[in-house]
Amino acid sequence: PIIGSPIGGGKVIAFLIIVALGGLGGLAGYRWNWGIWWRCALIFWIIWILLYTTFGTNFFPGIRSGVWNSLGYWVVQQGEARGGQPWYYYFVGLSVYELLPAVFGIAGAIYFLKKGDVFGLVLAAWAALTFMAYTLASEKMPWLLVNVTLPFILLSGKYLGDLVERVRWRDILRRGQVLLLVLPSAVVVSAVFLVFKLVTSQGSFLGGQWMVVAVTALVALAAAYLIRTAPKPAGGALAGLGVAVLLLGFGTVAATRAAYTFDDSNKEILVYAQGSADLPVTFRKLEEKALPETPGSEPSVLVDYDMWYPFQWYVRKEQDNNTVRFNCFKAEGDEGWNSGCDPASDDTESRALLLTKAHKLSSTTSLMKFQRHGPFLDLLWFPETYRRPHENRQDEGFQWGLRGIPSGKQFGEDFRYFGQAATSKEKWAKILGYMLFRDLDTDWYKSEYYSYLPK
Known part of the structure; x- marks a missing residue:
C-alpha cells in the first residue's frame, strides 16, 4: 500500500471521516448562506480536482492523494522527523519571505482581540493554531511554509481592509x-x-x-x-x-x-534539496552527442542511480523509450549495495555515462574512450546557517518523547544563543546581508557528478 493510505478496516473509517467532514461543511454553508456557499464550493472543487488530477490525466489516484494520502503520508513522516529542523524554523521562513502577512497578521490579531470582531478572531485563532501545530510537528519543510502563511495572509488582509475603511x-x-x-x-x-x-x-x-x-x-x-x-x-x-x-x-x-534566479547564485532557505543548473545543460549535451534519434534495443546512456533524483525529471521520456537507464554502480561493501549493482569500468557498454564523484572513471582506457567533463553540481542543499552552532538536538532531548517538542535544555541553549546573537554586530550583519541581498559566506551543501561523452 501507498504510505499514508488506509488499509483494511481503516478504509471504512477514512470514508466515514471524509463523509462526516464534508457533511458538516455543507451544513455550515447551508445555515450561513447557501446561495453563495454552493457557488464558492463549486469553484473550489473544480480548481482542486483539475490540479490534483493533473487536469484529468491522473484522476482517481489524484483524488485519493488530495483527500487523504497527502495528509496521511505527512502524519506518518512525523516519526521520521526528516530534516531535523529546530522548533523556530518557521519563524525564520516567515521573516525571510512573508514579512507582510506575519507583521500585519500579528497586529491584526491584537486589533481584533481588542475590537471583539468575531470573524477576525476566527482568522486569528486559525493562524495561531496552524503556526503552533506546524511548529510542534517533527517534520518541518520549506514547502509547508505555504500552509503556515495562508491564514496569516487572510488575517492580515482583513486587518488591512479595516485600515482602508x-x-x-x-x-x-x-x-x-x-x-x-x-x-x-x-x-x-x-x-x-x-x-x-x-x-x-x-x-x-x-x-x-x-x-x-x-x-x-x-x-x-x-x-x-x-x-x-x-x-x-x-x-x-x-x-x-x-x-x-x-x-x-x-x-x-x-x-x-x-x-x-536559475544560476544557483542565490542560496534560498526555500531549497530543501534541488537540482543544480548544471543538470539541464548536461541533458542538452546528451541530446547533442549521445542520444539516438530512434531508440534501439539497448540504452545509449547509463546514469548513476544516485543521480535519479532529480535527473529523472529531465529524462523521463528517454526512460520510457529505453534510451536512458539508471544503473547502480556501487561496489560491494558500499552503503546501499545489492546484487544488482555493478561498478562502472572500461568494459561498460554505453555511448555515454553520468557518474557521481564517488563512482568516477579515471583509467587511461576509459579516458581514451570518453571525454570526461566535470565535476558538475548535482543536488544542492541550503547550508542551514540559522542553526545553533554545534547543536545536537537528539542528545538535548525532547518533551514526552515527541521529536517536534524541544526539551527545556534545548530551549535554554537556543535562547542563550539568541541572546548572544542579538548583541553581536557580526550576526546582525549576516542576518541583514542575507535578508536584503542573499549574501551568505557558506556555500551550498552539494553532491557532484562527471559526464563521460563520446569523443
Missing part, C-alpha cells in the same frame, strides 16, 4: 496628510540602512551617515506630527498602509528572486 480619503487628500503613506516607510528604510551600515562598519558613523540620521529624525518627527493632527483613526491607518506597501515590495522582490 478607517480613512476618509477626500479629507486626507485635502489636508495633505496623504504623505503618511510615504514618510513612515521612508523612516523604516532609512533605519534599516543605518543599522546595516553600523553593523558592517568597523567604527562609528561617518559624516554623511550622521546626515542621514538627522534627516531620518526630522522625517520621523514630521510623520508623528501628521499622525497627531490627522483625524484620529486615519493617521495611524495611513502609516500602517504605507508600511504594508513597503513590505509588499520586499516580499515581491524575495519571491521573484527565489522563483526566477
Whole structure:
C-alpha cells in the first residue's frame, strides 16, 4: 500500500471521516448562506480536482492523494522527523519571505482581540493554531511554509481592509496628510540602512551617515506630527498602509528572486534539496552527442542511480523509450549495495555515462574512450546557517518523547544563543546581508557528478 493510505478496516473509517467532514461543511454553508456557499464550493472543487488530477490525466489516484494520502503520508513522516529542523524554523521562513502577512497578521490579531470582531478572531485563532501545530510537528519543510502563511495572509488582509475603511480619503487628500503613506516607510528604510551600515562598519558613523540620521529624525518627527493632527483613526491607518506597501515590495522582490534566479547564485532557505543548473545543460549535451534519434534495443546512456533524483525529471521520456537507464554502480561493501549493482569500468557498454564523484572513471582506457567533463553540481542543499552552532538536538532531548517538542535544555541553549546573537554586530550583519541581498559566506551543501561523452 501507498504510505499514508488506509488499509483494511481503516478504509471504512477514512470514508466515514471524509463523509462526516464534508457533511458538516455543507451544513455550515447551508445555515450561513447557501446561495453563495454552493457557488464558492463549486469553484473550489473544480480548481482542486483539475490540479490534483493533473487536469484529468491522473484522476482517481489524484483524488485519493488530495483527500487523504497527502495528509496521511505527512502524519506518518512525523516519526521520521526528516530534516531535523529546530522548533523556530518557521519563524525564520516567515521573516525571510512573508514579512507582510506575519507583521500585519500579528497586529491584526491584537486589533481584533481588542475590537471583539468575531470573524477576525476566527482568522486569528486559525493562524495561531496552524503556526503552533506546524511548529510542534517533527517534520518541518520549506514547502509547508505555504500552509503556515495562508491564514496569516487572510488575517492580515482583513486587518488591512479595516485600515482602508478607517480613512476618509477626500479629507486626507485635502489636508495633505496623504504623505503618511510615504514618510513612515521612508523612516523604516532609512533605519534599516543605518543599522546595516553600523553593523558592517568597523567604527562609528561617518559624516554623511550622521546626515542621514538627522534627516531620518526630522522625517520621523514630521510623520508623528501628521499622525497627531490627522483625524484620529486615519493617521495611524495611513502609516500602517504605507508600511504594508513597503513590505509588499520586499516580499515581491524575495519571491521573484527565489522563483526566477536559475544560476544557483542565490542560496534560498526555500531549497530543501534541488537540482543544480548544471543538470539541464548536461541533458542538452546528451541530446547533442549521445542520444539516438530512434531508440534501439539497448540504452545509449547509463546514469548513476544516485543521480535519479532529480535527473529523472529531465529524462523521463528517454526512460520510457529505453534510451536512458539508471544503473547502480556501487561496489560491494558500499552503503546501499545489492546484487544488482555493478561498478562502472572500461568494459561498460554505453555511448555515454553520468557518474557521481564517488563512482568516477579515471583509467587511461576509459579516458581514451570518453571525454570526461566535470565535476558538475548535482543536488544542492541550503547550508542551514540559522542553526545553533554545534547543536545536537537528539542528545538535548525532547518533551514526552515527541521529536517536534524541544526539551527545556534545548530551549535554554537556543535562547542563550539568541541572546548572544542579538548583541553581536557580526550576526546582525549576516542576518541583514542575507535578508536584503542573499549574501551568505557558506556555500551550498552539494553532491557532484562527471559526464563521460563520446569523443
